[in-house]
Amino acid sequence: MKTSDKTIYKNMSLCSFGNGANLTAVDSKDGKVVRMRPVHYDEHYTKEDLNYWTINAKGHTFEPGMKTLNSPFTFIYKTRTYSPNRIPFPLKRVDWDPNGERNPQNRGKSKFERISWDEATDIIASEIKRIDETYGRNSIFCQGDGHGETGSIHGPHGTMANLLDMTGGLTMQARQPDSWEGWYWGAKHAWGNEPLGQNTHQHNLFKDISENSDALLFWGCDPETTPWGWSGQQASRLCFWFTEIGVKQIHIAPDVNYANAVHSDMWIPILPNTDAAMQLAIAYVWMTEGTYDTEYVKTHTDGFDWFEYYVLGNEDGVPKTPEWAEEKCHVPAYRIKALARYWAKHNVSIGHCNGGSYIRSCYSHEPARLEVYLLAMQAVGKPGRNQVKFIEWALIGMDSFNPLPPGHFLPEVRACYHGSVLGELPASFIPKTLVPQCITVKEGEKVEWYGHTTSRHHRTDQFKHFQFPQDGDHGIKMIWSDSPCWSTCWNGGNEFQDALTNPNLEFFLVEHPWMENDTLFADMILPISTTLELDDFGVDTYSGQFNSVIWEEHACDHQYESLSDYEAVVEVAKKLEKFGGIYEDCASHLTGDMTVEEWQEIGYRGSGIPEDEQDLELIKKQGYQMLPTREGWDKEPAGMIEFYEDPDNNPMETPTGKIEFYSTGLANFFPDDPERQPVAKWIEESESHHERISCERAKDYPFLLVSNHPRWRIHANFDDCPWTREIETCKVVGEDGYAYEPVWINPVDAEKLGIKSGDIVEVFNERGTVLGGAYVSERIIPGAVLQDHGAETDPIVSGVGGIDRGGANNLIAPSNTSSKNAAGEVTGGYLVGVRKCDINALKEKYPEAFDTQYYTAETGTNVYDYLQEA
Structure with a gap:
């Protein structure tokens, strides 16, 4: 029974672009979202219509x-749309004056005041023109990439990059491989498998x-x-299925995570980032x-033979025995x-959900x-012996299931869409990790690195040398961020x-729906709408069930004075037009002089659905269109067979066409790199890192x-959701x-530290301190502590050495x-160190930081706490 006067359909993959999963029915009543629920395919389709598949x-x-x-x-997303932390109108930092003192030292400390969209866009357009004329266009740095709400026309990221590119250029932030850093910087040199380095031959692997x-x-x-953020619950169902049919599940991790707790037949606890030692010992056996x-x-x-020589100890006199590995891991x-x-006696495959801390640490390429x-x-590719990539994104490599291109629109359509970041990086770009x-680079100095660092560049791209700033440029003077x-x-x-x-940075502009994280340091903030407020077009290719295309209508009106990223950038473009020259007609070029509905139609026409199966009136009326399973999918080759x-x-x-134990590419280009040698090894420590016990x-x-x-959470999203904050x-x-964000501590370590569950603790090193709430449990190995990444920042003291x-x-x-020649992130x-926190002593030392409790146990941040006058 429906409780609404309107039901619309959305692609609620909340960490993606125009593609993803989680086709969702959204019921709205009187212009407000009242319920979000699953879609029952059988409302419009039979199993025969969908060519219903089975294994x-x-x-x-x-x-x-x-x-x-x-x-x-x-189902809880509406709490984000109606969050008390929504940015309601354009804001300017009170002590940032574009015509006077800019006070960069007060970013993250000063509060904000309300301004109008008209004033905000006037300032932005004038700043773009001033910086362009004073320093050159490469001094405008665009942070337009990464995880965001699913969108195509309005787009989660990159709209401003399109505007800047069409009016003279920019410096672009290069999206890192992040969740698969080690695969990109390491595995590509062992077996290629472009573009990510992780196994790309996914067809029929679960079968x-x-x-x-x-x-x-x-x-x-x-x-x-x-x-959860990409594709929903299919991966969970598969784990139950493997138990049902007797496929053992062995978890190797420092913690008993949630899949481990429910599904594992064995947990092998291992210290974080010591997997290489265990792997070498297995090879030794x-x-x-x-x-x-x-x-x-x-x-x-x-x-x-190079690998064997090393493992048996002939190179360094240390055989990589299980006893040797035990001391490390x-x-x-x-x-x-x-x-x-x-493993040697059975058919064993390896599964990953991007790899977690395992693949985002120092030397993760090893x-x-x-x-x-x-x-x-053990003969990878032999039936039953493969590596499963992105179990969370697709069941069997969905391009083998359906005719729809996996993940994105056709290239010619994608190029028209406002939310897509530039297909090719401009000459001036910066890896996200740098x-x-x-x-902060000083005039006359350079930051140097190898490779564009984006995941879809070929392995050989890692051998190209780059620098910032370009010769003749003046570094970053303005940042425009939608991430x-x-x-x-x-x-x-x-x-x-x-x-x-x-002080190098003269203007920091952020567009975002919520007051969180880097937004606190902005000079100006533009209020952005959430996906529930927008008409758009979506593609569901990650569910592991069936593919669909979605004609997305808005489920509620724009909240407060918010606009979409696309609409906000168009408003800036209109103000740039008054300067003429390269800015003439830039708003028209950005929109293509088309309405959102016309863009939706372009998306549908180019989505990859065969022309004779397209029905524009049907999808407008029904809200979505399912695609049947591809005929003969189960006969296609599995994995690397x-x-x-x-x-x-x-x-x-690879250069040899084979799996390379000895990387000829690394040997040729980085022959003297001790941190990433031609053969993978155990790296104890080096000039880059001292992070071993x-x-x-x-x-x-x-x-x-x-x-x-x-x-x-989904990375940094949902930390302020009241429904989940109730969970222990x-x-x-x-x-x-x-x-507080939980910190898992083993009882053996907790007893030594005098810590019990519920205590406030400090997790610290020389780079600073973060607080957390102790969760004492045997679900974490002694010698390690666990605290999930992505919690919203709430600075007591910001910056290096801060709290x-x-x-x-x-x-x-x-x-x-x-490592020094691999520009990947190190975030686990x-x-x-860990110690019990005296919160009262902190309050006495930093009373100004506790004047307003920005985060409550129930709802998280309230945006009005950051305004000069609430």
Whole structure:
């Protein structure tokens, strides 16, 4: 029974672009959202219409179901649209005067005042013109990338990049591989597998695992959590299915995560970022016991003798035995041997949900390459022996299921859409991991690195040298951001906060729906609408059920004075037109002189649905259109079977066409790099990092931090949701009534520290301190602590050496990248100390920071706390 006078359909993948999953029915009444619910496909389609697929294995049947498998975040999203933290109108920092003193040192401290859209867009247009004429267009830095609300026309990211590009240029922030850093910087050099470096041959892998695998290793992976923001609950259903048909699930991780707790047949606890030691020991067992596939290694790989020479200790005199590894990773030698022997005798595949802390730490390219080596030693591609990429994004590589292009519109349509970032990076760009250094670089100096760093560049791109600023340029003078969560989601967040107060930066403009994270440091803020307020066009290709295209209508009116990213940038473009010259008609060029509905029609026409199956009137009336399963999908080759059966005619994307234990590319371009050598190795420490428990710093900071994809957020989204904040493992309410980000501590460590569950604790190192609420549990290995990443910043003291009450631990992550020639992020597996916090002493020392409690246990931030006059 419907409770609304209107039902519209939305693509509620909340960490994507125009694609994703979570087709959702939204009921609205009197212009307000009253309920969000699953879509029942059988309201409009029969199983025959959808060519209903099944997987049959071992006497059981897995089927997709006829109802969407939405993420919990889908149903609570309206609390974000109606959040007390919504930015209601344009804001300007009270002591930032574009015609006078700009006071950059007060960013993050000063409050804001209300201004009109007319005044805001006048200032923005004038600043663009001033900076262009004074310093050149490359001094305008566009932060328009990353995770955001799903959108196509209005777009989550990059609209302003299109405007700046068409009117003279910009410096662009290059989107990092982030969740798969190690695969990108490491695995590509072992087996290619463009574009991401993780296994790209996904067709029918879950069918193959169901029919042929004995076990699935979830290595640093939580398929009950990570998929929520992208694709919903299908990964969870698959884990129950594997149990039903007897496929063992073995979890290797420092923590008993949520999938581990429900589904695992075995948990192998391991210290964070020590997986490489265990992997080397497994290889040692296979080599010394002769239990790897020697024939496959001869015919499908190259350079194995180099790896064998190292593992057996001939290079450094240290055999990589299970006993050696036990000291590094704290996994008992007997357990390493048992896993190695089981693996050698059974069909084993490996599953990942991007990899978690496992793949986003210092030297993360080493465990990524070593995993490829182990797979190769057991004949990867053989039925039942594969690596499953992005279990959270698609069931079986959806391009093999449906005719719709996986993930995006056709290229010619994508190029027209306002929310897409530039297809090719401009000459002036900055890797996301190096932004703080590039903001603060001094006149005449350069920041240097290798590779564009974006995940879809070819492996050989990592050998290209780049620098910022370009010759003749003057560095960053203005930042325009529609993704203001750098300090919360990237490495060295405190250093970034300090960079934002650097006098080099003359104007920091943010457009965003909520007052959170980097938005607190802005000079001007534009209020942006949420997806529920907008007409748009969506594509659902990640659900693991069926593909669909969605004609999205708005479910409620624009809240307050908000506009979409697209609409806001168009308003700026209109003001630029008054300057003439390169700005003439820029608003017209940006919109194409078309309405939103006309753009929706372009999206539908170019979505990839065969022309004879398109029905514009149907999708407008029905709200969405399903696509049937591709005929013959179950007959297509599974995984890497073609490489397994015929490597010569189905080569890998490496220089030799084989899986390379010895990377010829790294040997040629970085022959003297001790941190990323031609053969993957155990790196204890180096000039880039001192983050091992064996190093001198560990005397002061003895714990390794696990920083996973959060259970109750999607990266930095949803931290202020009152419905989830009630959950014990979401927040720990301290003695002062504040809702703290949980810090998991093993009882053995907690007893030594004098900490009990519910205590307020400090997680710290020389880079700063973040607070948290103690959650004492055996679900975390001794010697490690866990605090999920993405909590909203709540600075007591900002910048390096500062204190954050919100628990945003990326603030104290290392600033250095994966290694000196690999510009990946390092946001987990680093050293910290833990101690009980005297919150009253902090209040006495920093009374001004506690004058207003920005975060309450119930609702999080209230935007009016940040205004000069509420």
